[in-house]
Amino acid sequence: xxxxxxxxxxxxxxxxxxxxxxxxxxxxxxxxxxxxxxxxxxxxxxxxxxxxxxxxxxxxxxxxxxxxxxxxxxxxxxxxxxxxxxxxxxxxxxxxxxxxxxxxxxxxxxxxxxxxxxxxxxxxxxxxxxxxxxxxxxxxxxxxxxxxxxxxxxxxxxxxxxxxxxxxxxxxxxxxxxxxxxxxxxxxxxxxxxxxxxxxxxxxxxxxxxxxxxxxxxxxxxxxxxxxxxxxxxxxxxxxxxxxxxxxxxxxxxxxxxxxxxxxxxxxxxxxxxxxxxxxxxxxxxxxxxxxxxxxxxxxxxxxxxxxxxxxxxxxxxxxxxxxxxxxxxxxxxxxxxxxxxxxxxxxxxxxxxxx
Amino acid sequence: xxxxxxxxxxxxxxxxxxxxxxxxxxxxxxxxxxxxxxxxxxxxxxxxxxxxxxxxxxxxxxxxxxxxxxxxxxxxxxxxxxxxxxxxxxxxxxxxxxxxxxxxxxxxxxxxxxxxxxxxxxxxxxxxxxxxxxxxxxxxxxxxxxxxxxxxxxxxxxxxxxxxxxxxxxxxxxxxxxxxxxxxxxxxxxxxxxxxxxxxxxxxxxxxxxxxxxxxxxxxxxxxxxxxxxxxxxxxxxxxxxxxxxxxxxxxxxxxxxxxxxxxxxxxxxxxxxxxxxxxxxxxxxxxxxxxxxxxxxxxxxxxxxxxxxxxxxxxxxxxxxxxxxxxxxxxxxxxxxxxxxxxxxxxxxxxxxxxxxxxxxxxxxxxxxxxxxxxxxxxxxxxxxxxxxxxxxxxxxxxxxxxxxxxxxxxxxxxxxxxxxxxxxxxxxxxxxxxxxxxxxxxxxxxxxxxxxxxxxxxxxxxxxxxxxxxxxxxxxxxxxxxxxxxxxxxxxxxxxxxxxxxxxxxxxxxxxxxxxxxxxxxxxxxxxxxxxxxxxx
Numbered sequence: 010x011x012x013x014x015x016x017x018x019x020x021x022x023x024x025x026x027x028x029x030x031x032x033x034x035x036x037x038x039x040x041x042x043x044x045x046x047x048x049x050x051x052x053x054x055x056x057x058x059x060x061x062x063x064x065x066x067x068x069x070x071x072x073x074x075x076x077x078x079x080x081x082x083x084x085x086x087x088x089x090x091x092x093x094x095x096x097x098x099x100x101x102x103x104x105x106x107x108x109x110x111x112x113x114x115x116x117x118x119x120x121x122x123x124x125x126x127x128x129x130x131x132x133x134x135x136x137x138x139x140x141x142x143x144x145x146x147x148x149x150x151x152x153x154x155x156x157x158x159x160x161x162x163x164x165x166x167x168x169x170x171x172x173x174x175x176x177x178x179x180x181x182x183x184x185x186x187x188x189x190x191x192x193x194x195x196x197x198x199x200x201x202x203x204x205x206x207x208x209x210x211x212x213x214x215x216x217x218x219x220x221x222x223x224x225x226x227x228x229x230x231x232x233x234x235x236x237x238x239x240x241x242x243x244x245x246x247x248x249x250x251x252x253x254x255x256x257x258x259x260x261x262x263x264x265x266x267x268x269x270x271x272x273x274x275x276x277x278x279x280x281x282x283x284x285x286x287x288x289x290x291x292x293x294x295x296x297x298x299x300x301x302x303x304x305x306x307x308x309x310x311x312x313x314x315x316x317x318x319x320x321x322x323x324x325x326x327x328x329x330x331x332x333x334x335x336x337x338x339x340x341x342x343x344x345x346x347x348x349x350x351x352x353x354x355x356x357x358x359x360x361x362x363x364x365x
Numbered sequence: 366x367x368x369x370x371x372x373x374x375x376x377x378x379x380x381x382x383x384x385x386x387x388x389x390x391x392x393x394x395x396x397x398x399x400x401x402x403x404x405x406x407x408x409x410x411x412x413x414x415x416x417x418x419x420x421x422x423x424x425x426x427x428x429x430x431x432x433x434x435x436x437x438x439x440x441x442x443x444x445x446x447x448x449x450x451x452x453x454x455x456x457x458x459x460x461x462x463x464x465x466x467x468x469x470x471x472x473x474x475x476x477x478x479x480x481x482x483x484x485x486x487x488x489x490x491x492x493x494x495x496x497x498x499x500x501x502x503x504x505x506x507x508x509x510x511x512x513x514x515x516x517x518x519x520x521x522x523x524x525x526x527x528x529x530x531x532x533x534x535x536x537x538x539x540x541x542x543x544x545x546x547x548x549x550x551x552x553x554x555x556x557x558x559x560x561x562x563x564x565x566x567x568x569x570x571x572x573x574x575x576x577x578x579x580x581x582x583x584x585x586x587x588x589x590x591x592x593x594x595x596x597x598x599x600x601x602x603x604x605x606x607x608x609x610x611x612x613x614x615x616x617x618x619x620x621x622x623x624x625x626x627x628x629x630x631x632x633x634x635x636x637x638x639x640x641x642x643x644x645x646x647x648x649x650x651x652x653x654x655x656x657x658x659x660x661x662x663x664x665x666x667x668x669x670x671x672x673x674x675x676x677x678x679x680x681x682x683x684x685x686x687x688x689x690x691x692x693x694x695x696x697x698x699x700x701x702x703x704x705x706x707x708x709x710x711x712x713x714x715x716x717x718x719x720x721x722x723x724x725x726x727x728x729x730x731x732x733x734x735x736x737x738x739x740x741x742x743x744x745x746x747x748x749x750x751x752x753x754x755x756x757x758x759x760x761x762x763x764x765x766x767x768x769x770x771x772x773x774x775x776x777x778x779x780x781x782x783x784x785x786x787x788x789x790x791x792x793x794x795x796x797x798x799x800x801x802x803x804x805x806x807x808x809x810x811x812x813x814x815x816x817x818x819x820x821x822x823x824x825x826x827x828x829x830x831x832x833x834x835x836x837x838x839x840x841x842x843x844x845x846x847x848x849x850x851x852x853x854x855x856x857x858x859x860x861x862x863x864x865x866x867x868x869x870x871x872x873x874x875x876x877x878x879x880x881x882x883x884x885x886x887x888x889x890x891x892x893x894x895x896x897x898x899x900x901x902x903x904x
Contacts, residue, residue, distance in 0.1 A: 059866075059868060060869065079854035080854060080855065082849075082857075083850050084849065084850075087750060090850070092758065138710075142819065185592075187604075191866040222595055223490065224484055224595070225870040228870075231488070231489075232490060234490060235498075235505045236489075237490075237778065254692055255692040262490070325831045352609065354606070356610060361422065
């Protein structure tokens with residue numbers, strides 16, 4: 010027969026929530042100062058980038074300004090929800106993301122604020138930043154075509170529409186469509202050629218798949234070198250990292266493949282790592298100072314050391330292993346907020362095209 | 366006469382019956398809030414354009430893929446875990462004592478890490494296929510090779526990552542199966558396989574199914590492995606709705622289907638457990654005598670255990686270590702991340718354990734206990750990021766902002782909401798196997814409830830509780846999405862570091878934090894294994 014528990018067991022069981030609280034507050038103490046809204050000399054960075062070199066960058070900024078940096082890294086979509094939940098009390102000062110479309114989303118959700126800075130405007134080309142100063146592009150990345158040098162002529166892959174032809178039937182390796190770089194690429198095609206043409210392009214690429222998408226960009230490049238396909242779509246720095254890797258097999262992978270900036274049509278597809286000042290930034294001046302630091306020669310050089318992106322300002326030495334951009338390279342002049350505006354349409358088109 | 370003794374406790378000291386349910390009600394509330402908040406936001410706000418699009422394109426195919434994935438993964442897990450647990454518990458063969466704990470090790474390796482490692486091993490540019498091409502002069506497209514980036518591939522990876530749940534619960538159950546039943550079967554001339562089929566498995570069934578339910582809920586919520594291997598499960602679709610479409614509410618609505626799956630699994634588990642036929646009937650315990658498997662059969666047993674260990678741990682972990690050495694890409698110093706990981710895992714496991722044991726002790730006592738268990742299961746089947754989102758929604762409804770130390774409290778809360786099921790399940794399964802007559806006897810003798818818990822329930826639940834504590838600790842050690850979302854600034858865990866490298870496609874640098882997670886998980890695994898082999902009552 011069921012009998013209810015008696016009072017003493019009740020007391021014992023009631024301990025559980027109390028211990029819950031104790032455990033929480035106990036674990037909290039080491040970081041009790043980590044997150045509090047700061048009054049002076051502090052900068053809270055919400056970053057969707059994940060690089061060890063960013064820590065060195067923060068340290069350098071601390072050393073130069075005396076401003077204490079606290080960073081919180083997470084996926085962009087999750088950071089956005091976190092910031093919404095924090096509302097007015099959000100400690101975020103600066104938002105960093107590796108994609109302009111992402112920053113546009115934060116802007117669209119009212120989580121950024123316009124910044125007017127002569128230093129930033131002088132250093133960063135106008136097309137790489139928001140006209141109102143809601144975000145600033147800080148480093149460039151190119152979506153490129155990596156091809157098998159023994160099977161493909163450079164002239165056959167000098168723009169992305171080339172890949173949609175019968176020439177490459179069963180020859181394309183590419184990652185999943187929900188990857189932000191693929192979304193940005195299609196967003197540009199939508200803007201330039203319209204939704205219908207973009208859908209045709211996506212469908213033709215799917216028809217030309219050598220295999221179903223899986224893995225990251227690096228895996229697609231390796232697949233080209235191994236002979237599973239002759240062309241892959243990948244960001245430039247993944248190829249650069251293979252070329253300068255400590256592993257022999259990686260360097261061989263790079264040496265049997267080459268990289269096309271696919272710039273023949275409307276110029277190479279550019280995206281940026283970008284920064285913004287948060288709408289409710291408690292330390293606005295520090296936030297602006299940090300963005301200006303990132304746009305300074307020292308900041309620019311540090312920002313790209315590990316990532317092998319290209320600096321946005323002129324005259325900054327390139328990181329080790331990164332080749333100079335071709336002198337005659339034409340870059341797309343598309344305003345980058347388009348990448349964010351068209352992102353949903355791009356995913357819908359991919360879904361309908363059956364691009365996993 | 367017994368009735369007189371029961372009334373020894375004066376009525377005046379006993380609180381009204383409903384107050385005994387208060388802790389349980391509180392726990393249910395704590396556990397259910399994030400799930401319910403996420404579900405509500407999904408229901409109320411998740412029906413927009415994104416949802417319509419998902420509904421029109423791939424909702425049904427992703428749901429079907431998920432169900433197929435669960436079925437195949439479940440079958441594989443059973444095929445791996447039950448023979449392994451049976452062999453190491455009942456027989457003596459070369460290496461048995463080592464395999465006993467080696468077989469738990471895959472528990473320490475996160476599924477997404479195994480997926481990355483296997484992808485690298487099996488891909489067209491990986492060592493296996495490269496070797497084949499070198500040896501044969503074939504081109505990459507001239508031969509067939511098993512594709513790890515497929516539904517069966519994903520099921521294989523998840524099965525070798527998750528089988529320890531069943532291995533652990535089954536082993537605990539086999540270890541404590543009454544020797545009488547087994548001896549009787551043997552004396553009656555039952556062949557070993559039929560002892561397993563007709564005596565041991567039926568008796569261990571609640572424990573086995575409990576472990577399997579956990580493993581499958583874990584598989585349903587997996588994003589890392591499925592996402593990397595390119596298999597479109599519900600959870601992968603959910604994250605696409607969130608990141609590509611920026612529609613967190615639509616993602617929460619997709620989580621409702623995962624919730625339904627969890628409730629379904631829970632219902633199946635209850636259905637099979639029933640009320641009778643699973644309790645030990647004899648109180649005669651004696652040291653287990655393990656017949657020696659001689660000659661070929663002994664080596665066959667060792668070979669099977671060795672293969673399982675190699676697939677679940679040895680091979681993928683060695684591959685990671687190899688890559689790290691080959692490229693010399695080590696990443697940064699992980700001392701701080703290790704400390705943070707241990708702190709969070711201890712705090713989270715402690716809280717979840719207390720809640721879990723409370724639920725387990727109440728388990729057979731009424732609808733509220735079932736509700737608490739359901740709340741815990743719901744949390745376990747939903748990806749951590751969705752629970753975290755639910756926590757944030759609940760918080761903003763309460764008018765609170767997630768800033769300062771509150772973030773940490775919420776993280777522990779979400780850990781509890783997510784993982785308590787993993788703790789309650791093994792303990793409850795252990796309790797369920799005890800003869801109810803014991804508790805009835807104690808009650809008849811007028812033992813106060815607290816003493817009854819201390820002297821009867823807890824010792825019975827001991828082996829289950831050990832398993833629970835271990836699973837909780839290791840789970841939270843591996844946890845990624847909620848930690849990523851909610852941890853305070855500068856609180857990086859090993860899993861967060863590993864994710865950072867892996868998402869940047871630096872597999873070699875990701876290897877080291879992965880190996881550290883594994884190492885940190887090893888200590889309790891070994892302790893547990895040592896205790897577990899001594900947990901046989903009466904021996």
